[in-house]
Amino acid sequence: MPLTFTLDPAVTPALRDGILDLWTDVSNAGGAVGFVAPVTPEDIRPELVRHLVAMAEGRHRLLVGHDETGQVAATAFFSFNTHRLMTHWVWLYTVMVHPKHQGQGYGRDLLAAAADAARGFDGIDAIRLGCRGGHGLERFYGSCGYQEVGRVPAAIRVAPGDDRDDITMLLPLR
Numbered sequence: 001m002p003l004t005f006t007l008d009p010a011v012t013p014a015l016r017d018g019i020l021d022l023w024t025d026v027s028n029a030g031g032a033v034g035f036v037a038p039v040t041p042e043d044i045r046p047e048l049v050r051h052l053v054a055m056a057e058g059r060h061r062l063l064v065g066h067d068e069t070g071q072v073a074a075t076a077f078f079s080f081n082t083h084r085l086m087t088h089w090v091w092l093y094t095v096m097v098h099p100k101h102q103g104q105g106y107g108r109d110l111l112a113a114a115a116d117a118a119r120g121f122d123g124i125d126a127i128r129l130g131c132r133g134g135h136g137l138e139r140f141y142g143s144c145g146y147q148e149v150g151r152v153p154a155a156i157r158v159a160p161g162d163d164r165d166d167i168t169m170l171l172p173l174r
Helices: 013-028 041-056 106-119 137-143
Strands: 004-007 059-066 072-080 088-095 126-132 147-159 160-171
Touching: 004 106, 013 041, 013 059, 013 072, 013 088, 041 072, 059 106, 072 106, 088 106, 106 126, 126 137, 126 147, 137 147, 137 160
Parallel strands: 088 126
Antiparallel strands: 004 059, 059 072, 072 088, 126 160, 147 160
């Protein structure tokens, strides 16, 4: 069954907790979403609060996917540029699909829904996102239409002796 996507949902305690649980589960399953396992919800909560504050200030927007039971199953946060020469593209952050839903095409569905949403934003011509090397994410994003446009070798230190590339991907929307 496909996910139901909502742009800019009302931030209720249930949504907040659902995103926190999703982020924790994705991180603990080895997902490259800003943390390294093992993590607890309390480890992630301050970063989620920063995202929610940015939403309240109009700097971020949230796309959330719910599964057939109504649980948060996927997310992506849009971040708008404040530099006057870069307001024509957005960043896509914290792109996550719950581990129990992976392998069902929901990642592709999430990225397609994000592209559709961004096409509706005034003056936005492209989406950029960063991904951590070592997971094959650049191949996945490439298969969804993104192009690798930059790579900084060993820019992400996952653990001592485990440095990964920071890869920038771009999806032109027009």
